[in-house]
Amino acid sequence: MNVPKLKFLAPLGIAALLMGAANTETITVKGSDTMVIMAQRWAESYMAKHPGTTIQVTGGGSGTGISALINGTTDICNSSRPMKSSERAKLQERYATLGIEIKSAKDGLSVYVNDASPVQDITLDDLRDVYLGKITNWKQLGGPDAKIIVYGRENNSGTYAFFKDHVLGGKDYLASMQSMPGTAAVVNAVSKDPNGIGYGGMAYAKGIRILGVRKAAGSAAVVPSAQTVGNGSYPLSRYLYMYTSKRPSGAVKEYIDWILSPEGQAIATQVGYFPAR
C-alpha cells in the first residue's frame, strides 16, 4: 500500500465531499396529510428538473408539521389550516419570528357519503348536528332509516381543526366519531360503509360521492368545483398553506417560487386542488 499517495489523495477526497455537499440541497417538507399527495407530486416534478435538489416529503398531519417547524426538524411545513396563535407564540419563543405563511393551493373541504346513499346534499346546520351527535339517523336527512356512521380525522389533522372551527363552531366532535389516521382512510371507510359520512380534501374523492353543501335550508346546494371554490361560493372553501420559520431563502425560496408558478399550480390542479390565486 502506497501510504504517501493516500495521504496526498485524502485532502482531495475531503474537498470532493465538501463540493458534493455544496452541490446537493436537501429540503424537508412535513405536515398535512391532505396535502401530501400534492406535495409529493411537486417534489417529484421539481427534482426531475433540478437534479441537485433533494426534497423529502412526509405527512403526519398539520399539527405534527407545525411542531416539526418549531423544533427545527423541517424546512417547510404543510398545513391545511392557518397556524394557531399558540403555535405562533412557540415559533416566536424559539426563533423570534412569526413564521412566513404561503398560500399554496385552494381546496373545497368535501363531505363524503357512500355511492349507494340517496342523500344528495346537506345544510351546514345539519352537517354540524351530525358531527355533534344531534342527528343520528339518515332518515332525518331524507335518507333510509339507518344509523349514521360518522368518520373523521384525528386531532393532529388540520382538516379536523378546520372542520371543527368552520362547521362545529369550535364545539367538540361527538364521542363516537371514528377517527381515521388520514383522508385516504376516511374515503376507504366511507366507500365500504353504506351508512357512513366523512370529510376531507377533494383530491381524495375516489370511490365515494361528494355531497352538495347548503349554507342554509333555503339556499342552493353547492358542489365543490374549480369555479365554486375559486369564487368562494362553496361554503367550505379553504386555503392550503405552507409555512417556513423565517423568510425563505436559497433552495427553499426557489422551490416555493416554483410551486407558486403556473407550472407548480398546474400540478395542484392535476391532483384535484385549485390554484391559490
Add this chain to the structure above:
Amino acid sequence: MKSKAITLPLALAAIASAESTPNLGEKLDAVEGKLGSLEENYLETKSTVAALAKLKISGLVQAQVQYFADTNILSSSGTPTARSGQQTQFMVRRGRLKATYDAGNGSQWVMQYNLNQSGLSAQDMYVKWEEPWLKTFSVQAGLQDIPFGYEIGYSSSSMEWLERSRFERSAMFKDEKDVGFVLGASPKVPGLDAASLKIAALNGYGAADATMDPASFTARANIAKNLPEAGLGLALGGSYYMDKRLALSTTKNAKGDKDSLYVGESWKIDGRTSDIRTRSYRKELDASIVGADAQITWDDSFVPTLAGLKVLGELYTGTAVGGAGGNTRTNSGDVLYQRDVLGWYVAAVQNFDKVAQLVVRYDAYDPNTNVSGDEIGRKGPDGKTVSNGTSKADLAYGSWYFGLNVFLNGNTKLSIGYDLIENETSSSLKNTTVAASDFSKDVDDDVLTVRGQFSF
C-alpha cells in the same frame, strides 16, 4: 419407458392437487376474513393507542461544567457549592420528568419532578379544568408556577440564558413554585393576538411547605399583538404580588408575650438605627411587589443567515420580606426582615437560521434600595456590632451575561455562557482574610459555564 414411469405419478399428483386447491372465490373469502381480523386488531390497538396518547411524557437533562474566576465562590445556581480551592465543578443543573394527562374534556393532570445530584424535588403537581362552554376560563389547583412576571412561566428548556434574573432568584420567588389555586382567563380580544389574566391565591411559602395558611395573592395580565407584514411581535405584561409574613417562633411564649402563643421579631431594614432597634413581636410584615415586562420580536431574516431578533426586559419594585441573609422567602421565621427592592433586566437574543443564538443580557438587582455604599455593614460605636442591621445581603449587583446557544438537532442544545458579575462595594465590609468575602471591592466571582441540554 423410464420417463413414462415418472410422468404418470406426477400427473396423478397434479390432479389430486387441483382437486384440493380452493377456487378464487374461496381464496377471496379467506383474504377478506384475514383482513377483517386485522381490522379488528387494528381497531383494538388504535383505541389503546388513543388512550395512551392522552398521556404525554416530556423531560430534560441539563449537565454542565462551570469554571469560576476565583476559588471559594458559590455557584451561580446556589447548589452545590464549589469547594474551597476548587475552581471547576460538574453538575446536573436540572433533570426534569413531566407527565401530562389531557383527558380531552377540558381536564388536565400534571406532575413534574426535578432530579439532580442534590436529590428529588417536586416541581408541578396540579389539576386544571377549563370550562367547556366558552373555553375561556380555567382553574388550576395544586403546586404550580407563581403567575408573576415573564421569566417564571418561561420554560427552562427554552430559556436563552442559563439562569433566571437575580431578582427572581433572590426576592421571594426562588423556587418559582407555590401551592394554591390559580384562576385563568384567556378571552379573545378584537385586535389582539393574545390576552390573558391569572389570579392566584397561594400559600406563599413555596413548594416545600403546603401547610401554612393562605396569605399570598398574585396576579398577572398580559397582551400580545403581532404585525405579520412587518414581521413584528409585541407583548406586554403586568404583575402584582402581595404576601404577608408573621414573625413567629417555635418557642412557646419565648418572650413572655401573654397575648400570643408564638412570638417572633421583625425588622425593617431601611438603614435608620431607630427602626432597627425597634423589635415588634408577633407582627405581620407586608410584602408587595409590582412588575412590568415587555417582549419585542422582529424577523430580521432579510439579512442572510439571520432569523429573528428578540429584545425583552422586566422591571420589579416593591417591598420584600425575608431573612437576615436575603429576601428569599422562608418557610417560617422567628426573625423577619423587610426591605425595599428593585430589580430589572434587558436582554437581546439574535437567532442565526435554525442553528444558533447569540445572547446578551444585563441584569440588575438592588435588594435594599434604602441603603448604599459604605452605609452597608456600618459598624456601631463599639466597632463590632452593625449599627443599622445591614450586611452583604443588602449589596446591589449588576451582571452582564454573554451566551451562545447551538442547536445540534431537535433535542440537543449546547450553551456556552459567561457571567460577568459586579457587586456594590462598601468599605464597611472589608475582609482581609477571605478574598471572596471582601466586599470593599468587586469580588472576583465571574463564571464560565458550558451546558449540554437534551430535551424531549
